[in-house]
Amino acid sequence: MAHLFRLLFFITTLTSFQQAAANIPNDEVFFVLLDRIDRLEASEAANKREIASLQSEMRTMKTRFLEKEESLLSEIHDLKSKLSDNDFDQDVNDLRQKLPEKPTKDDKKHDTKPSTYSAGIFHRDLFIKEEHRSMEVREAVETEVAFYATHSQHDVQHLGQNQIIVFDQAITNIGNAYNSHNGRFVAPVAGTYVFHVTMMGGDTHAVTRNHFNAYTDVDGRTYSQLWVQPHEQSSQMFIIELSAGKTVSVKNHILDDGFVGQHMSTFSGFLLYEHYRPPAIVGK
Numbered sequence: 001m002a003h004l005f006r007l008l009f010f011i012t013t014l015t016s017f018q019q020a021a022a023n024i025p026n027d028e029v030f031f032v033l034l035d036r037i038d039r040l041e042a043s044e045a046a047n048k049r050e051i052a053s054l055q056s057e058m059r060t061m062k063t064r065f066l067e068k069e070e071s072l073l074s075e076i077h078d079l080k081s082k083l084s085d086n087d088f089d090q091d092v093n094d095l096r097q098k099l100p101e102k103p104t105k106d107d108k109k110h111d112t113k114p115s116t117y118s119a120g121i122f123h124r125d126l127f128i129k130e131e132h133r134s135m136e137v138r139e140a141v142e143t144e145v146a147f148y149a150t151h152s153q154h155d156v157q158h159l160g161q162n163q164i165i166v167f168d169q170a171i172t173n174i175g176n177a178y179n180s181h182n183g184r185f186v187a188p189v190a191g192t193y194v195f196h197v198t199m200m201g202g203d204t205h206a207v208t209r210n211h212f213n214a215y216t217d218v219d220g221r222t223y224s225q226l227w228v229q230p231h232e233q234s235s236q237m238f239i240i241e242l243s244a245g246k247t248v249s250v251k252n253h254i255l256d257d258g259f260v261g262q263h264m265s266t267f268s269g270f271l272l273y274e275h276y277r278p279p280a281i282v283g284k
Helices: 002-018 026-098 105-110 117-140
Strands: 146-150 155-159 169-174 191-200 212-218 221-228 233-242 247-252 257-260 266-274
Touching: 191 212, 191 221, 191 247, 191 257, 212 233, 212 257, 221 233
Parallel strands: none
Antiparallel strands: 146 169, 146 266, 155 257, 191 233, 191 266, 212 221, 212 247
């Protein structure tokens, strides 16, 4: 197309210059035409460069637009997530505000009709308990307590009455709350604990001749008992709330009795969850 344009322009120019050919030498006419053609070609090249530059700029603008669009879509997604959370919190607050307020003492004296307060306070207490429960679960992971201990000796005999049975091999002792030298577990924090005791009976037993009797001691108080027949095992698992510093141990009940160890008699326990204590309110 460009060559056709140049050819037509050349023919037109040549025709216009033929009228002046009588007064201008032929060689001068030829060079004037060449000069005009060179100028047109230079102008065409400049136009091509400008078009290429504009096309490159348009591609750059398109890339930036797509990046901006992607960024805006990401921000919209984040805002929608935050808005959903805020709506949930607002719904909870709206429900709390709709609950009836606690009546005063004077209201209770004069109000003889059934009150809707009981239903309202039930739901409000449910909110509070759920909040406290979630806080207890978060607090529970702060302290890790778990142990598993066995008795390594095979034949344990001649135990004293109320003597602590020392499970001397602490295979697991997370938190170091169990002492394998004296057989005592000391609660490091206030909480709800789970314990499990297994005892293996020997051939014969003092006095009774037919069973071995041990019990679980919680800070000087008998908490549970195990009766074990010869060559049999007896187990117990129990759940108990302990304050920090309380001790738990397994004790022999009858003087001069014994049992079978060798990892057949075991003592274990762990912290189920730590008790949450709200901080004291200053000035109250």
